[in-house]
Amino acid sequence: MNSKITFPELIELVATATNTSKRMSELFLKELFATVSQALIEGESVRIKNLGQFKVEAVKARKSVSVNTGQEVEIPHHNRLVFTPAKSLADALNEPFSHFDTVVLDDAVTDEQLAAITGDLENPSTPEIPSPPELPALPAPPELPATPAPPADPEIPEVPELPAIELPDPAESVPDGLASMPVTPPPFMPQVEKVSPQEEPIVEEQPVEEAAPQEEPIVEEQPVEEAAPQEEQPVEEPQAIVEEQVEEQVEEQVEEPADEDVYSAEEIERDKREVARKSMLRGVLLGALGMLLLVLIGWGIYAMAVSQKTVETADTVAVTHEEDMSNTEIVMRQGIAEADTAQPAVETVEEPKPAAVVTDTCTKTMFLTRMAKKHYGNSDFWVYIYEENEAIIDNPNHITPGTVVVIPPAEKYGIDPKDPESVKKAQMKSGKLFAKFRGK
Amino acid sequence: MENKKLVALVADKLGRSTEDVSKLLDAFTDVVATRCGELDSIAIPSFGTFEPKKKNERVVVNPGNGKRMLVPPKVVMTFKISNVLKSKLKG
Known part of the structure; x- marks a missing residue:
């Protein structure tokens, strides 16, 4: 790879390929290139089968500027050699890429996605490294021998029990994973999906479980049907379950940090469901x-x-x-x-x-300013929302998430985002409020 | 000069049959194809260097209709002439 083959090495390679002496091969190669060179010097083009064509091209004299002195220089008339590789050689070199074809890109494909893909191509080992250690910790293989049915066929109906057992047992981690995963839309997940189904069967074959590779897909699909109606999640797909299983494995491996994540995920999930x-x-x-x-x-x-x-x-x-x-x-x-x-x-x-009494709920990401932006078109008008809800809100900088605030109608306080006077008034007010609550 | 004539010339100079020479030439081109396929470059003194170059995939835009296309990666064979031959050609 990327090494330079010198002439002696080439002589040896040709000699071994033709079962002739090195001397013969050396003589031949020297003579060959001497002949080609001579022909080229005479201005003749030379075509070598399966290699390509060497052609001498005349370059006309042209004017140029010297890089160092900046003076005009005339490049004299000269010849140059042009090498055109033969079709067979080009094809042989491109054999690894022969199955690729130029693809017309959709408008949906963004430059960032392309950059991400090329980044993954450059270091493809990163997504693959964590998965092999995960898979030995798969919950399915250890549980399979427990089911008392040696032939593969009767085992399959029992497989649905597996997820059912798994779900309640690690009550905290697994259902949370199930619940939280589909909600959080993972932009990078497709890659994990692609990796995991390929690897799971491979690693499962190693523990010498005959039925396991066949059953795995079933295990993965059935919880989807069961879980989907229970949770009423709109975006539950088999892929998501695959992700979750991978996720579970990760959690089992690294329990303590994973648990924290799961709790937060659980909370978020609960919040989202309530919302x-x-x-x-x-x-x-x-x-x-x-x-x-x-x-x-x-x-x-x-x-x-x-x-x-x-x-x-x-x-x-x-x-x-x-x-x-x-x-x-x-x-x-x-x-x-x-x-x-x-x-x-x-x-x-x-x-x-x-109907006119508009209310909004404060969340971790929905502040008064964002509400003002949403309802009035300018975040500076948050002061009026605060004034309207002064009874509920103590400090506008510390509002407990979940607080329902009344959005006053715009006419009540003379709110007009297009009027600079109105905006200025609101800004003045907000400045006073900031001063008031600075120490608190 | 076509391949046939080249083989005949070399065979004449070496005093060998054209079959032998064409066999050797085939072996040489095979070596070039396989080794350059592995991105090795082949240097021949006072002649030049056969150097394969890998071009990465890239996105091109058709100026006519503005469509973007992903061009696959490819290996391009380049030949860099040696200075000896270059100066000889110039004169």
């Missing part, structure tokens, strides 16, 4: 409210129309002076209609109010 549930509930509530509003508005319009009609009829009746009964009836109707219109009117007035 998801809340958002679901909120969505459902909002939908229901919207429906109610629509129905009420529809009813209101209908009632209005009816009342107008009744008023018209009432007028006509009043003009003609007919029986009292009809009058009272109309009055009755009118009253009903009025009551009808009154009800929706009141409600439609009331409805927007609860």
Whole structure:
């Protein structure tokens, strides 16, 4: 690799390849290149089979600038040698890459991804090194002999038990891993996935388990079906499970640090689930409210129309002076209609109010400033959110995650992100607040 | 000068049959192909050096339609002429 073959070495190589003496091979090579050189000096091009073509090209005189002195120099007319490798030689050299082809890239492929790929190509050993020690710690092989069924076929139905046993036993680590893994979208995981399925069967064959390599994939697939409905996670795929198994192995190997990670992951997972549930509930509530509003508005319009009609009829009746009964009836109707219109009117007035009271929940990453940015378009207006919720929030710099704050309507404090005056006012206020809470 | 003529010339000079010489020439090109496939360079005094060069894969953009393409890696054979031959050619 990358070494330079000298002439004596070449002579020896050719001699051994043709079963001739070194002397013969040396004579031949010297004569060969002498002949080629002579032909080239005479201006002839030489083509050697399976090697390529040597060609002498004339280069015209041209003007140039001397690098050192900066003066104009004329490069005189001269000849140069051009070597074009033969097709067969080029193909032989490119044999390792012959199965590659030029690929048109999608727009989705970013430069970062390409850089990551090339980085992995340069040091491919890094993802492979940690995995072999992991695999001996696989939970599956030690448990398999415990299942009392030597033939492979009856064992397969029992395999579903394995994950079931595994799941409750290491109650902290395994389900957490299951739960947390799919939620955290791992950008680098695909590589781990690719590595692990390849290696798992290989290493499992080494412990001389006949059924193990066949069963592994089944073990991996079945928990997916079981776990998916239980947890209702939208992004549960067999790949994720593979990752989790790898993850488990890592955890078992390095227990103490892994446990901490798992706890935090568990918390995050719990938080996320709660948030998801809340958002679901909120969505459902909002939908229901919207429906109610629509129905009420529809009813209101209908009632209005009816009342107008009744008023018209009432007028006509009043003009003609007919029986009292009809009058009272109309009055009755009118009253009903009025009551009808009154009800929706009141409600439609009331409805927007609860809808207008916008609330938001503080989290570790959702501060007042970000809320202000979200709702008002400028993070400087966080002071108004704080003022609105002064009763709940003690210190704007230390808000416990989960605190639900009311986002005041923009008109209440004259919030206008496009108005520099308004922004300046908010900044002034925030400066005062900062000064107030600096020591705390 | 084509391969056949070259073999005949060399055979004439060495006093050997063309079969022998073409066999030797084939052996030489085989050595070049295999060793250069391993990215070894072959130096021949007062003639030049056969040097394979590995080109990494790269992304090119078609200026016509702006499509990006990933060109696979490849090995390119280069020949660097020796100074002796170069000066002889010049004159």
